[in-house]
Amino acid sequence: MDLAEKLEILADSAKYDVACTSSGVDRAGRRGSLGSCSAAGICHAFTPDGRCVSLLKVLYSNACCYDCSYCVNRRSNEVRRATFTPRELAELTIGFYRRNYIEGLFLSSAVLGSPDNTTERMIEALRILRQEYRFNGYIHAKTIPGTDPRLVEQLGLLADRLSVNIELPSEASLQLLAPDKEKAAILRPMGQIAAQSAQSRRELSVYRHAPAFAPAGQSTQMIIGATPETDFHIMRLTEGLYQKYSLKRVFYSAYLPIVQDRRLPALTTRPPLLREHRLYQADWLLRFYHFSAGELLSEAEPNFDPYLDPKCSWALRNPAFFPVEVNTAPRVALLRVPGIGPKSAGRILSARRQQHLGMAELKRIGVVLKRAQYFITCNGAAPAHGTRREIAGALLDPKAFGVGVQQLSLDDFAAKPLPEAAPLVHELAGQGMEARQAAELVRQEALSCLTKQM
Amino acid sequence: MPYQADVTDLAYRYDGSFPGFLCCLFESFAARELPAAVLAPDQGQLSLFGSRNIPTDPAKAARVARGLERLGGTVQDRIATGFLSDDPDKDLILLRFARLCFERGPGAARMLGDPDVAAAFALARAVGNEAHLFIEFIRFEERDGMLGAVIHPKNRVLPLLVRHFCSRLPDESFLIFDATHGMALVRRPSGVAYLRMERYLPGTDEAEQDWQRLWKRFYDALTIQERRNPVCQRTHQPKRFWQDMCEMRPVPVPAEETPGKMGC
Numbered sequence: 001m002d003l004a005e006k007l008e009i010l011a012d013s014a015k016y017d018v019a020c021t022s023s024g025v026d027r028a029g030r031r032g033s034l035g036s037c038s039a040a041g042i043c044h045a046f047t048p049d050g051r052c053v054s055l056l057k058v059l060y061s062n063a064c065c066y067d068c069s070y071c072v073n074r075r076s077n078e079v080r081r082a083t084f085t086p087r088e089l090a091e092l093t094i095g096f097y098r099r100n101y102i103e104g105l106f107l108s109s110a111v112l113g114s115p116d117n118t119t120e121r122m123i124e125a126l127r128i129l130r131q132e133y134r135f136n137g138y139i140h141a142k143t144i145p146g147t148d149p150r151l152v153e154q155l156g157l158l159a160d161r162l163s164v165n166i167e168l169p170s171e172a173s174l175q176l177l178a179p180d181k182e183k184a185a186i187l188r189p190m191g192q193i194a195a196q197s198a199q200s201r202r203e204l205s206v207y208r209h210a211p212a213f214a215p216a217g218q219s220t221q222m223i224i225g226a227t228p229e230t231d232f233h234i235m236r237l238t239e240g241l242y243q244k245y246s247l248k249r250v251f252y253s254a255y256l257p258i259v260q261d262r263r264l265p266a267l268t269t270r271p272p273l274l275r276e277h278r279l280y281q282a283d284w285l286l287r288f289y290h291f292s293a294g295e296l297l298s299e300a301e302p303n304f305d306p307y308l309d310p311k312c313s314w315a316l317r318n319p320a321f322f323p324v325e326v327n328t329a330p331r332v333a334l335l336r337v338p339g340i341g342p343k344s345a346g347r348i349l350s351a352r353r354q355q356h357l358g359m360a361e362l363k364r365i366g367v368v369l370k371r372a373q374y375f376i377t378c379n380g381a382a383p384a385h386g387t388r389r390e391i392a393g394a395l396l397d398p399k400a401f402g403v404g405v406q407q408l409s410l411d412d413f414a415a416k417p418l419p420e421a422a423p424l425v426h427e428l429a430g431q432g433m434e435a436r437q438a439a440e441l442v443r444q445e446a447l448s449c450l451t452k453q454m
Numbered sequence: 455m456p457y458q459a460d461v462t463d464l465a466y467r468y469d470g471s472f473p474g475f476l477c478c479l480f481e482s483f484a485a486r487e488l489p490a491a492v493l494a495p496d497q498g499q500l501s502l503f504g505s506r507n508i509p510t511d512p513a514k515a516a517r518v519a520r521g522l523e524r525l526g527g528t529v530q531d532r533i534a535t536g537f538l539s540d541d542p543d544k545d546l547i548l549l550r551f552a553r554l555c556f557e558r559g560p561g562a563a564r565m566l567g568d569p570d571v572a573a574a575f576a577l578a579r580a581v582g583n584e585a586h587l588f589i590e591f592i593r594f595e596e597r598d599g600m601l602g603a604v605i606h607p608k609n610r611v612l613p614l615l616v617r618h619f620c621s622r623l624p625d626e627s628f629l630i631f632d633a634t635h636g637m638a639l640v641r642r643p644s645g646v647a648y649l650r651m652e653r654y655l656p657g658t659d660e661a662e663q664d665w666q667r668l669w670k671r672f673y674d675a676l677t678i679q680e681r682r683n684p685v686c687q688r689t690h691q692p693k694r695f696w697q698d699m700c701e702m703r704p705v706p707v708p709a710e711e712t713p714g715k716m717g718c
């Protein structure tokens with residue numbers, strides 16, 4: 001099998017992995033080595049599904065000896081199998097990197113024989129990259145549950161970021177769908193990685209040349225929509241992971257049925273992309289907006305509103321918090337205003353030291369006022385008065401009603417609901433209603449419903 | 455306008471260079487006036503305004519540059535970056551912004567509620583954003599041991615790419631050809647240079663073509679058909695970048711001489 005075919009197979013099997021960021025570590029280039037890292041992460045291409053390509057994301061091998069039911073690579077599935085050699089993988093990474101195709105390597109693998117055996121080969125590939133090619137770019141390696149802690153340590157000394165996939169949001173689901181994995185085996189390396197990176201950071205502050213252990217920290221991902229957990233359950237789990245294991249990121253991956261199995265949603269199920277989007281929005285609220293899971297959802301209301309972003313939902317439930325005075329409010333209060341994010345809040349804070357802010361100034365600063373205007377005052381005056389219906393209209397998330405020409409084939413010009421449109425829009429369109437009409441109908445419904453609630 | 459200056463209906467004409475621009479700034483101070491337009495040579499000879507030629511005087515330029523230095527990094531950066539813009543009004547916007555900063559001190563750069571400050575900020579941000587997109591989307595090809603890339607930027611972004619690529623590829627020689635402005639950034643072991651350049655000949659090396667095919671195959675394998683969302687793709691990666699990205703070409707173009715384009 002030639003290298004191009006291997007690459008195709010092993011990229012194809014890795015593509016459902018969502019984490020593809022190169023962020024978390026800043027490292028300038030050095031003479032005698034190749035590469036640098038930028039903490040914000042850099043994307044190098046966008047695929048037709050709109051996702052960023054930052055890293056050479058491949059599996060080391062897809063010849064798995066486990067049998068997780070939701071996975072294409074499971075032992076009992078019939079697919080083409082391929083395995084890299086450590087050197088092939090290293091050369092591929094360097095060739096792509098020099099041409100500015102990628103920021104580095106994201107290496108994961110199916111279980112090749114045993115977790116230890118697989119990890120040893122991954123380590124060898126990374127060793128060639130770091131030592132022989134003196135590669136100074138980004139490396140993200142995934143640890144395989146059940147790997148010997150000493151091997152995890154070696155991997156961590158070669159990689160910038162490590163991740164352990166939590167796979168499914170609860171132990172019960174794990175038992176049902178991934179019988180070879182257990183929660184403890186997943187959480188153990190997470191604990192080890194958290195402890196060792198903390199130790200390495202302490203050592204680095206004392207000895208500048210101590211080897212860095214996963215300097216960009218660790219991340220995890222879970223599949224949503226394959227099992228019955230609520231958004232509230234998922235957000236609480238996420239919050240716990242951030243706190244307990246100081247994770248840098250939690251990724252969510254909308255379940256895309258690839259196999260027929262009575263334990264799983266039917267093959268015709270649409271991946272819950274809007275739900276995934278809401279989870280990411282809420283995840284940002286936890287990390288950058290000082291929200292907690294308990295503020296966003298509750299046992300009584302355990303799922304996100306498909307038509308509103310989580311911050312708007314919160315604002316509507318907490319009218320007493322508003323209005324927020326832009327000239328005096330602290331940063332955390334500004335961040336709670338729908339439409340104001342960390343960037344706008346920062347600009348407001350720095351501009352208001354120089355001058356009083358009115359509507360005109362806010363516009364020039366670049367604050368998007370469509371939603372914010374109903375929740376703020378400028379020098380005590382409310383910049384806009386809207387009827388309840390107008391306000392509701394401004395708050396609804398247009399994404400939920402997105403319709404467009406997707407052109408899946410050359411002569412396909414009919415409008416269809418966009419992938420992230422609300423399930424109801426898809427459903428109506430699926431029953432034969434014209435897409436724009438379906439979206440409008442659902443929007444009107446959501447609008448009346450929201451207006452009544454306000 | 456918080457400071458003393460007459461707004462005139464006069465246009466300044468200058469040679470288009472950065473020192474030339476600094477001399478316009480000098481003139482505006484000396485004459486206590488704000489011009490109605492500041493025009494580089496390639497801009498409309500026909501103007502509604504009367505015009506004055508501002509000669510470039512290195513001594514005056516150096517004085518203004520020292521003044522800007524005292525205003526600190528933010529102000530300097532914004533003017534230097536904004537100056538790379540292709541916006542025909544950039545000179546006037548930056549001149550008004552600089553005058554405000556001299557009057558009010560470095561803090562003026564943060565007065566984003568002020569129209570002149572907001573305009574200069576927007577200018578620099580647009581240039582910076584475009585440069586960042588090229589850091590993402592530039593595709594090098596290897597020929598004769600050197601890396602080469604072609605870009606078609608709106609603004610003169612080359613100076614904003616130097617640091618990133620020199621740091622990232624410390625031991626490589628490379629060339630980035632700005633086909634819009636006919637300029638190339640060349641980095642050799644001896645140092646960095648900007649050259650005028652007409653065209654770039656695409657490489658024909660078979661090994662290089664193999665790398666490009668390999669990359670395209672990887673790129674194609676990544677797409678999840680069920681999640682196709684071309685609208686989203688175009689927002690992140692506007693179509694105007696595609697011509698210079700090898701994976702975006704439907705079929706490999708036969709290597710031939712095309713001005714301002716290359717085989718990658």
Ligand code: SF4
Pocket residue numbers: 064065066067068071072073074075109110111
């Ligand atoms: S261990 Fe990983 S690769 Fe193997 S079947 Fe399970 S999820 Fe798939």
